Ligand SMILES: Cc1ncc(COP(=O)(O)O)c(C=O)c1O
């Protein structure tokens with residue numbers, strides 16, 4: 001126990017938390033398990049099982065193919081809900097579609113086609129692997145140069161590094177608004193402005209930002225964005241992703257996968273591809289209706305909370321992790337591996353420890369705290385403001401301290417890194 005941070009103070013924070021009652025809107029199957037992995041897979045909203053069961057039974061089972069006139073618009077309808085409640089985009093700028101990886105490919109290729117003569121793509125060297133791999137593939141196929149911008153493992157990309165790399169040969173900049181490893185939050189407006197000044201497009205990966213921080217795509221002048229819906233948006237494992245294209249760009253950009261859901265007069269089944277002039281040209285094929293439908297109950301909770309209140313609580317949960325790590329874990333070799341300034345951090349916090357892999361496993365196996373490990377030596381803790389309590393953070397950090405103090409992680413095999 002610590003005098004400086006007694007547990008009852010965290011209980012008081014929960015008692016005063018305006019979002020506290022929303023925790024009941026999620027399935028908490030095991031009350032002893034502390035779940036700090038909302039930044040990888042968010043919890044199941046309590047309304048989702050019945051919502052999906054109804055759709056399966058009455059929609060698929062009852063309406064059969066007659067359901068399609070309703071379902072066919074859901075990618076756009078739910079896209080608009082994401083735009084309004086999470087992304088700060090205008091109507092008709094966001095659509096649910098494919099996976100984040102596929103959407104990133106579609107929009108990156110479209111942007112490169114729209115920047116003929118420019119030969120450079122910029123990416124954060126520490127960005128999530130799929131982003132880097134996709135761009136490596138695109139650069140190789142087109143004979144372009146992919147420049148990886150050096151970025152600090154704990155602090156993320158420095159704006160000065162980006163500015164120094166921007167010139168009129170840059171076609172495209174791809175960055176995560178919130179870094180998957182350290183949680184660093186970039187200044188979208190500053191990046192968009194710097195890129196626009198040299199005529200480059202910016203494609204944002206919002207996977208760790210959507211549902212955790214107000215993104216404000218329209219207000220920051222963003223061109224393009226993609227992101228997943230299974231983390232802070234609670235869409236479930238394998239939930240479909242979203243993409244955003246600024247309205248003014250939609251008619252100008254042509255995506256590389258020419259599917260019939262982008263086709264003008266789709267059901268005329270005409271001989272040649274002739275894409276619609278709007279956002280729908282970025283769709284490809286039949287949308288995953290059941291997967292998309294899971295987003296509705298999840299977005300109901302987010303809408304009720306309001307993204308600004310989610311952000312405010314996320315910031316305070318993060319500050320609690322940082323304060324407890326400093327006070328309790330420093331003697332055991334932990335350091336905070338995320339920006340300390342909450343304005344520069346999304347909702348998750350990483351801790352550095354040379355034994356992070358074994359500690360992460362010990363936390364789950366011995367102490368019933370689910371966070372995750374990210375190479376090379378980071379323990380990531382991702383509280384989700386819609387359902388994580390302040391006391392959960394206290395208990396998780398207390399259990400972590402106990403593992404560190406007793407060195408009980410030494411009993412856990414390091415083994416190869418596996419899923420999560
Ligand atoms: C920043 C980022 N981009 C992309 C992805 C994944 O993309 P996909 O859903 O296509 O697997 C993740 C996590 O899985 C991620 O953290």
Ligand SMILES: Nc1c(O)cccc1C(=O)C[C@H](N)C(=O)O
Nearest residue numbers: 039040041128180181207419420
């Ligand atoms: N998408 C994932 C998956 O299919 C399996 C395991 C983990 C994931 C993730 O989402 C990882 C996530 N991008 C992260 O940064 O933790």
